[in-house]
Amino acid sequence: MDLILMTLATGIMVGGIYALVALGWVLIYKCSGVLNLAMGEMTLIGAYVSLSFYSMGIPFLASLLIMLVIGFILGILVERIFLDRLIGEPVLTVIMVTVGLSFFFKGTLEFIWGTDTRVFSPPVFSIEPIRFGPIIIGSVYLWSFMAAIILLVVFVCFFKYTRWGLAMQATADDEMAALSLGVSARYVYAAAWAIAFMAAGVGGTLLGNINGLNISVAYLGLLVLPVVVLGGLNSVPGAILGGVIIGVLQNFCGAYLDQFFPGGVKEIAPFAFMAVFLLWKPYGIWGWERIERV
């Protein structure tokens, strides 16, 4: 029983981080219709940038802030240089450009930082686990979860209450109507990429704090795809719920199935689950069902 509770708690907390990254993905998709496969590398960039500043001796929060600024600039640059020219192109073209971007990022990152695992040293969060009655949780998980929740709330407030956020929501809802009301779609696209970059960067930094940082963290960024498919591609609450579900699923598979199928089950389970889930509900939990006509 304790094990179940503990697995559940850890799963929810990791799921919070996934939800954060998935939020950025859904944002890009909703605003500009781009299906982004470079999300994993975007998490890595943010993580490596904040790690570098942190190892220079800058306090963690300050390096996180610097990372946010750099992520913002990079997001706008990427949108301006690559994605802006592809508006109206076929889906495969856009997807493959994001794949190309992911390779470009990955190669560059490996070239600069190498492939060895790096850790945040000294550790940002204390190693002492926190106890809630019978449940024991690593404090990294708890803090990451809290940071993810705070950021999620900040993002949701941004979309609900600021002029910019409302403009982005309007574009996501109906691009033509938004354009005719004087919303600049180009700024919205750029802003979507900037925000996605920042969200991914925070997610990557938190994930890097849990297990150390190497190139395979990008795989955790790929997990965002099952997450968004589960929640429905264009649903923000769906992304959050999907993140939590995938996090829990992963941890349960790691805890219970690993003894039957040694190794790797934790990494594969979300994709296998997604493939089966798609057959049952092709538009996710809250995605829009698209009716096709000839």
Added chain:
Amino acid sequence: MSTTFLPCGEYHQNYHEDHAWWQTRFIKGKMIALMLMLFIGIPYVADEYWLSVCNQIGYTALGALGVQLLIGFCGQVTLGHAAFLAVGAYTSTLLILEFPWPKLLLDLGLAYPLSIFIAAVAAGIWSVIFGLPSAKVKGFYLILTTMAAQFITVDFVITQYISQIGGRGQAFSLPPGTIKIGPWVIDSDLKIYYMMIALVIVLTAAVLNLLRSRVGRAWVAIRDNDISAEVMGINVVQYKLFAFFVAGFIGGVAGAFWISNLAAISPEHFPWFWSLWLVGVILIGGVGSIHGTIFGSIFMVVVMELLQMAVIPLAASYPKLLMDFLFIKEAAFGLAICAFMIFEPNGLAYRWWQTKNYFNLWPFSY
């Protein structure tokens, strides 16, 4: 991409000519010259290094052919084709190593060719299994299920279970002399080259013929609009699954062929990167064109080799460059795909088509 125009002043006078493989005598001569160059010219001129580059091109082209069939002609985007290459390679290897072949077949050197065929069928069936979701989902969702195919097949089934067969752990090594076709032991780059050329020509011709038939027309109809295809009475699911089977079959042949070039085979030879690489090849070559598959493979492999050559002199002063060449290659590949998508979305085959038409219509182009 439509067909090329006939040369200025030439006309077809009956259906037989209109449906001919080689439409003019010039094309026939050109193709014969190409065959002569492939079978005699290149082996005569090229040294070991360039032959191995040619083999890589052939392997890439074989792998990309299946991807081209799925993406370019049937519209089913796949990002997990390396899984089927892996299934082909592993099936063939395991058959060679573990299967009790009758003495007669071994003496005749038929074990490897037969294993290629069985591996191809196995890869085709495996591909159909992962193509089943295409009956219900399409577009981005299908991309995700093919990605799932890659991770489930290579990272899980093969790494965790298949590799453990025989207690070898990670890699299967093929003892020299086991890869044997008829009386020839495939042990030099030249022999691999001939095998590669034969396979590429046979499979390309097979795919081209398939595309000229009812099946090919059905695939193109599904690609262009699957709902109208269904309305026209095409059994969409059946044809989609058949496309997956053929693509997997070709992938299996490619994988089984490539073990002749590898001393040891391990899951690292079939990463997700390789799936994406194959898609990149057809995008650069041109989607929906068999020429494009070949052009794309030549372009990618040769450019990467040239990049490596450019890096070697620089490495004298910056040794890090050579060590990290793999990463440079990845970044260059990424940039190349982005650049092609942005500046030349029709790929190299489109340029080839334009050039041919220019000369065909010369001097009276409209």
